[in-house]
Amino acid sequence: MDKGIKITDIFASNVFDDATMRERLPKRIYQELKNSMKEGVELDKHVADVVANAMKDWAIEKGATHYSHWFQPLTGYTAEKHDAFITPTGDGGVILEFSGKELIKGEPDGSSFPSGGLRSTFEARGYTAWDLSSPAFIHEAPSGAVLCIPTVFFSYTGEALDKKTPLLRSMEAINKQALRVVHLFGRTDVTKVTTSVGAEQEYFLVDKDLYMKRHDLIFAGRTLFGAPAPKGQEMDDHYFGIIKERIAAYMNDLNVELWKLGVTAKTQHNEVAPAQHELAPVYATTNIATDHNQLVMEAMKRVALRHNLVCLLHEKPFDGVNGSGKHNNWSLITDTGVNLLDPGKTPHENRQFLLILAAILKAVDEYAPLLRESAANPGNDHRLGANEAPPAIISVFLGEQLEDVLNQLCEKGEATSSKEGTESNIGLATVPNFRMDATDRNRTSPFAFTGNKFEFRMVGSSASIADANIVLNTIVAETLRQAADILEAADDVEMAAHDLIKKWVSEHIRIIFNGNGYSKEWVEEAVRRGLPNITNMVDAAGYLTSPESVELFQRHNVLTEIELRAREEVAYETYAKAINIEARTMIDMAKKEIIPAVIKYTTTVADSIHGVEAAGYDASVQRIVMADCSKYLKEMNDALIKLQHNVRRAASLEHFKDRAVAYRDEVCTAMEELRRPADALELIVDAKEWPFPTYGDLMFNV
Known part of the structure; x- marks a missing residue:
């Protein structure tokens, strides 16, 4: 970063945030907009026209010539269509305009994105609608600046075609049920509960010149061949x-x-790795964190x-080394600033926390x-279960204290x-003592409590965090609903809460595991506990439309059965x-x-053989080299024919x-069979003859 730039000066400088709106909008318009955001x-x-005009003026000052409705279709990526401000x-001339209608509504092609049958080619109409809860921003590029307006995306018949719509619905669902619970514990000053998320993002960097010599990286995003370095x-x-x-220079610019x-x-x-x-x-609040994570990846x-x-x-x-995920750190925050997952100094006395914890365990x-x-x-099928990734078996780590x-x-x-927690003491006078945490951490747990939040470590690095948070919000909303129903009917809320905590913990204690999630013993123990071990995406996809899932999502108005079946098909x-x-990339690389x-x-x-023996x-x-090469080459060709078939x-x-x-x-089985002899040949063939960069080249030349 330029030494003359101050972080405080540039932070959010490209965001039409609350401070910018307060500065640029008439007081009455600003208040009406805020009321719309708060009350829904x-x-x-x-009001929309005034906001749109102010947004346009701000964007033009930032160098923008176009605006775009920025949305998150079921591809898992983002989408945008740029329209100029000109009218x-x-x-023969033009003026620069941007109306409230253009701000609020857009109309991309609804059939050109994955829809799981919700939209056919001849049923093209889809709509984008401004998400007031997520601020507009300027996307800067060498080609110019664009005003991006975060939106939801839905079909002409009203079904959600994106990831943001059900995410926002799930946030409403958990807010509704969490409010019931906190009000029962006397926190009547709380008017809203939001889920808060921090998404840690892992990634690899490789040299572009080397990358361009690997068709598997170009087309598939991963190495399909490659012997260990x-x-x-x-x-x-x-x-x-x-x-x-x-890398530091890259991180600085990023x-x-x-x-x-x-x-x-x-x-x-x-x-x-x-x-x-x-x-x-x-x-950040979950919808903002989801938008931000997409911006981070881009x-x-x-x-x-x-x-x-x-x-x-x-x-x-890269096979054989650490894979990349994104740890989804999830918590519940009230509008009064209280973290509902903070156990406090005496968790055993914090009945509200224990009830919410029990509800999460049950969920x-x-x-x-x-x-x-x-x-x-x-991609996650290759990652889960080793090298710093959690196993495919869902369990909860709570730590010794809880x-x-x-x-x-x-x-x-x-x-x-x-x-x-005990006082630290490592026997050095120059190192001050401090209070250690009351419990250790567990890097092998897919769902770990880490002080005042749960860290869902299973999400893949390329994925949108929307899916995980839609499910988390909805399943916890459901168990909080059940808790609120029971407590609201009780004569003594405190005693009813005590009994419910004990009951739910006893019934769902099997989900708690604080040990080594990588061990074979845990896999066997999980079977004894009756915990599912879903090792691949194909087996997992069917759970979207199980009767329990359909009932859950419809009860909380998050996804309809039609929308769930569409997402199953898309998966x-x-x-x-x-x-x-x-597979096609492997075939191409193997043959050519x-x-x-x-x-x-x-x-x-x-x-060489003929020449040496002639001498x-x-x-x-x-x-020996010839025999090994011929053997592996024959295995490669047989596997190639099988893969093509x-x-x-x-x-x-x-x-x-x-x-x-x-x-x-x-196909995956045949791909593995093709890779084995190819990787063996890489260790034999002259490095000058090998057709593309190796693992050593890629991982150690950045």
């Missing part, structure tokens, strides 16, 4: 290591981009190119398959104490298309790059679920 009532046309005047992450020297100057957009990018460091890094923001990729780098957001770009246990599905994508409180409740009927189609792209390179190398070896010397080593068969299946199953069971 329709915005008056006159013809009739005398001589050195990986086994020395633990990259994690939190000194950040290289080239921070400036994000700060201008109001993203509170705070923490940055090297991650476990070589070439892997992480960025973590400060918390900025990461865009800024990388300026440094002749490419940002890889795939969950497993995660009863809807574990649905929570697992919310983190399912093709586990002890809950055990007291279950065993004695009453919790009378809470474990406290199967997404999986099949992703694997199809990977690897096999020709091996043939060329073996020809050289054969010539009367021993060529046994060359013959399996791809054709899978692609021919008509039903979307059948296609996904075939790609998982037949």
Whole structure:
């Protein structure tokens, strides 16, 4: 960052935020807009026109010539269509205008995005509508600046075609039920409860010149071939290591981009694998955090190119080393500033906290398959279960302090104490003592309590966090609803809460696991406990439309059965298309790059054998090399033929679920069979002959 730039001066400078609105809007208009945001009532046309004009003037001052409704379709990415502010005047000139109607409503093609059958090609109409809760922002690019207006996206028949609409609905659902609970505990001053999220984002950076020589990275986002480098992450020297100057320069530029957009990018460091890094923001309300995480991913990729780098957001770009996720840190915050997941100094006495905790345990246990599905994508199938990623089995880590409180409740009927953190003492006079936390942390847990929040570690690095938070909000809204129903009918709320906490903890204690989630013993223990182990996206997708899921989402007005079935179909189609792209890329690389390179190398070896033996010397080593190459080359060709056949068969299946199953069971298996001999050949063939950069080249040349 330029030394003359102050963070406080640039932060949110490209955001039409509350401070900017207060400054630029007439007081009455500003108040009416704020009332609409707070009460959820329709915005008056006159107010919309004034807001739109002020927004336009602000954007033009920032260099913008166009505006766009910025939305989040079911692709998992964002979408935008740019319209200029110009309006013809009739005398051959133009004026710059932006109306309230243009601000509030847009009309993209509803059939060109994944819709799961909600929209056919001949049913093209879709609408975008301004999300008042998320501020507009300026997207800067060398080609010019664009005013981006966050919107929802829905069909002509009213179904949600995006991820933001159900997210906002889920926030309303948990607000409604959480308010009932806190009011029962006497917090009548609370008028709103929001979920707060901080999404830590992991990513890889590779040199662009090397990236352009790998078709698998270009088309699939991950390496489909690649033998392990001589050195990986086994020395633990990259994690939190000194950040290289080239990477630090990238991070610096990335921070400036994000700060201008109001993203509170705070923490940055090297991650476990070589070439892997992480960025973590400060918390924001869930819809804002979701928007921000999309902006983070977009900025990461865009800024990388300026440094002749490419940002890889795939969950497993390199086999055998750490994969990338995004830890979704989730909590409940009141409009009076209270974190409902803060246990306080004496958790055993905090009955409101314990009730909410019990409700969360019940929600995660009863809807574990649905929570697992919310983190399912093709890349995560390769990541979950090893190398710093949580296992596919959903469990909850609470730590010693809370586990002890809950055990007291279950065993004695009453919790009378809470474990406290001890004073640190490492025996150094120059290091001051401090109060240590009351419990350790667990990096293998998919859903871990970390002081005043739950960290859902299962979400993949390329995924939108909307899906996970839609599910989290909705399942907890449901168990809070059940709690409120029981407590509202009770004569003694405190005693009823005590009994309910004990009952729910006893019934759902199986979901609590504080041990090593990577161990084989835990897999066996999870089976004994009856916890599901859903290892892949195809198996997970069906839980979207289980009777329990349909009832849950419809009860809280988050997703209809039609919308759920559409998302199930999109999940199967997404999986099949992703694997199809990977398989076709493998076929192309094997036929056009690897096999020709091996043939060329073996020809050289054969010539060497003839020459050495003609000179009367021993060529046994060359013959061993030749035999190994010929063996693996034959295995490659057999696997290639099988993969081509399996791809054709899978692609021919008509039903979307059948296609996904075939790609998982037949195509993925054939891909693994093709990769094994190819990776073995990489370790034999002359490096000068190998057709693309190796793992060592990619991970250690940034």
